[in-house]
Amino acid sequence: MTCDAGQTEWGYSGPAGPEYWGNLSDEYKLCSGGVEQSPIDISGYETSDGPAIAFEYGGRAVSARNTGHTVYLDFEQGNAISIEDRQYQLLGVHSHSPGEHRVDGESFAAELHLVHEDAEGNLAVIGLLFRLGEPSPLVQALLDTAPETGATAQLGSGVDAADFVPDQLDYYGYGGSLTTPPCTEGVRWIVIQSIGAVSPEQQVFDRTKPHVNVGTIGHVDHGKTTLTAAITRVLSEEGGANFRGMDEIDNAPEEKARGVTIAIAHVEYETGYRHYAHVDCPGHADYIKNMITGAAQMDGAVLVVSAPDGPMPQTREHILLARQVEVPFIIVALNKVDMMDDEELLELVELEVRELLSTYDFPGDDTPVVRVSGLKALEGDAEAMSGVRQLVQTMDDYIPQPARVTDRPFLMPIEDVFGIKGRGTVVTGRVERGQLNVGQEVEIIRSGDVRKTVATGLEMFHKLLDTTEAGDAVGVLLRGVDRDEVERGQVLVAPGSMRPYKKAEAEVYVLSQSEGGRHTPFFTGYKPQFYIRTSDITGEIALPDGVEMVMPGDNITMTVNLITPIAVEEGLRFAIREGGRTVGAGVFTRLLE
Template sequence: MHFSPTEEVLPIVVIGHVDHGKSTLIGRLLFDTGSVPEGKAEELARAAAAEGVPFEHAFLLDSLLEEQAQNVTIDTTEIRFRTRRRRYAIIDAPGHKEFLKNMLSGAARAHAAVLVVDAQEGVREQTRRHAMLLPILGIRHILVGINKMDLVDFAESRYREIAGSLATLFAELGLPEPTSLPLSARLGENIVQPSPRMPWYVGGTLLEALDAVPALPSLDDLPLRFSVQDVYRRGAERLIAGRVETGSLRVGDELLFWPGRKRARLRAFAEWPPETTPEEASAGRSTALILEEEIFVERGMIASSLEKTPIEAREFPAKIFWLGPDPLRVGESYELRLMTQSVGARVTEVDRIIDAETLSVQDSQKPGVAPNEIAEVLIRTQRPLAFDNASEIALTGRFILAKDGRILGGGIVLGARYPKASLPPVHQSSPLFWTEGEIDRDERTRALGHRGAILWFTGLSGAGKSTLAIQLETHLFRRGIWAYVLDGDNLRHGLSSDLGFSAQDRRENIRRAAEAARLLADAGLVAIVALISPFRADRRKAREIAEAAGIPFREIFVHAPLEVCRARDPKALYARAERGEIPEFTGIDSPYEVPEAAELELPTDQLSPTECVERLMKIVQEAIAVPNRPSLREDPAAII
């Protein structure tokens, strides 16, 4: 049967426990929809008769897969059939391990699944695993074929029993109740035509249920993501080869390449033959880009528009399914593959573990994740990674974990934070990337006993920022927690000695303070920044600098009434400002924007320094996640 390459194709996967009838079901679908090559069924029937065995529809699938395996130009994971509505591509998943490998490696992108359950055996362990795994892979449309109804005399009671168990299972997983259909793939009952043997079922056939699955969402309507596969030279031109995964781009568009935020304009596409080269490329097209600017781009980078960008980070939350023969261990190094990116990665925290067989939540303090367990984890990569939340763009939100070339697990990014505002691109011609040492952040955390973090003290002059910062540094140091204060005045003596007090210079001073704090926190220290930093936009950018690097950031609003701050005036700054010696002084002739969502507020006119430090120590405990230490809530004497 001839298929037009422009027709919509809905990719589906047929899965289930071994011997529950997957191959027979696929073979029957192909046969009953007229999707088998002419004469193929007759040929197999003659071969079966010659060997003295009955003809099975599963032979059709086996034969087609064997032919595909001999033809390297055909994707060996797909078998196609069509209905009056559209075409379908069945992703071959003959066994549990093969299915997981195919799906996790991204070789196929299933939009829907048919979960096959034997009417005699009912829901099995592998059924539960598949049901848990499908949502992780982004598959939300799930049909259940309760197969082999002929072996239970087409009993409605047995169908209702299994359908009820599946409804309970899906509810426990937080999934909508699936459409469960009674089938007999061997006899062709309720596959394409309604079954006269099951008149009690009026929910329609499997083919009707498939046709009712919503069409694929248009990838063209999603934000642009261009995955770079390689970079080639053609004379003086550099060709950036890759694939438009989502969205579209035109000649003249401005692009940002991630990680690194390199900016350039698209001058032209490069394809062969030249006369077929387009002016525009949409989702699904493989092409090569020629840029107007000479920027550093390499395999693994992802291009986006300037407006709707991916996340760039070295730390992110995820949900994973572990398949390896040995447990995943916290802190152990793995290879993380996402699109064409490949980076070293470690799981640094395990928040929740779900047993795939019992669906019970396990102890998250275990040292790792056992085979066939699902876990919510925090992942740390050796260098910045570009990605999206899977709920936003599934293609750039899925990844696999491997070691020594062997796929051990996979998962999706969930709950990562997008930048609140667009980050500025780095210099267009810059070939710079962050240099990684051999000692990564995880090793420093284990050596120091705590994570690095940034505490950003903001408030009017005289509110008590520097006083509390110094006291907090002392208390942390005495508890074995490495900390350092970055005070505004101290920065002006060195790092920012070239800056004045214009609005632009003040913004730059805050940016430098944020970058310096990020370096200290990356080294494992608690960086305590004490700056007036009066404007929300500047504080927001400081937070983005930290969070883009996966560093905890906590904003501390230290405040007191202006009259109290004036009365304290430890540096006589208010008096000088009122005499006109300090122009644009915050609180006198320049405004202060009160934080809208600070993690902690400290009214120093109402709290003593000791009370303030007690509250600060509690927020530090949460930010740096100090292991094997007494809780500060339970041991307040430790900070006095």
């Protein structure tokens, strides 16, 4: 639970993270040395038939505080519970999403804590657990009162303490602690047995762990989606994920019809130290465009290679694209190892993958290679599940925490657009830089013009946010914007920070034939497709004076004239494609008009 201790030096990651809390201060020693630390997995506990709880709630909430991790309602005097002739006054109510306690291994979508204190300073906390389902009026009461992050709002009428009294009073009782520093023990925990329901839209994203974007890349049918599902299966047993089957990840009709991943599928899960957003990128050759979008969102990639098949054409192309869009780290998942009995053949496949990575300037010799069987792990095989755990641990260890650009104006390339009945238009994408708060003005940079609007809501994985920041995969609800006014490839930016350009100078490397590029030269007037952030747009190339043609393998300075103006800037990288293959990669060096 969150309990304000007036301390700010502890955190949820890095050297101030939970494993170090006990070393940060003498006051925090219980965090590592305590014997009654909460939360716990309530496993094998009998439902209490006593002592009975008597609720004496009659007052209301007087203020709401938004700590950035939770909304905390403070209540006036006169609300209390009585247990065994001991009375505890209600101090406040706050929420956690996901829930903190587990029951017989089950994790929960959300948890409300009703915090009480007796005259001697002893704490009693009532925990209310929620599964995903219908909207919860209790959780909504907190959300409706939430001020901006870091602010406190004085409340009038509307939130009564009596609203939080559970209908059923059977509970699990145990002696525990505060769950954040100073981790004080002696807390009387009363976890109500009956489980409520909360809607996905009511889950407030709890930014208690650093956020990292990863994804699976690789050839079609090498097991990317199976492995993604296996990760959620394994982590769901530890409370770090909701299990997502392959059908749930491959959820678009055309994906199920063809049995391959086409659109980019987003999945979330947590380890002990991180929150991951995972994109499952397409392997089918027809859909490399979507993979470019997915790879551009990654802080690190898991390259899935089928051990029986070895590297294949899309394996090479995905590695090349990962290099072009600057995916900084790759981990190899050598999949389907249960189908390979020959250790020497496995080692040869591993060596081949390492050489391929080195070809595209990834550190092939030092890249971690983890042997897995996604399908066996999905089926519950203990050895295969251990391999998936090793893969996730390798992600924690090998992919460093990315440095986010938060001190520059907000920018989010638009990946998709949805019309939500009764709410308006939502655009989704990965925040490239900066921050955005609910209620702030933004601009949509379109083809040749700028559309002003306001961000009236923010969501990440169906959980509400007050603020989104660089690295988040987020949905932004826009005020007064019709569905047909905005499209994929446009960008959402801070007002006045960017304008569309049509013509720019660029430095370009043209892929050689051996790298999958053209086998013939091109000339001034060549009109390929340019993949810029989430957009793909035709552009005409003009070569410098004195240069008649460009050969595969050349580096060249050229002028690019796009058919319509879009949001570009100096230093922005792009890919050039023609006829279903990547033929070049470049960077804009000077904006012209």
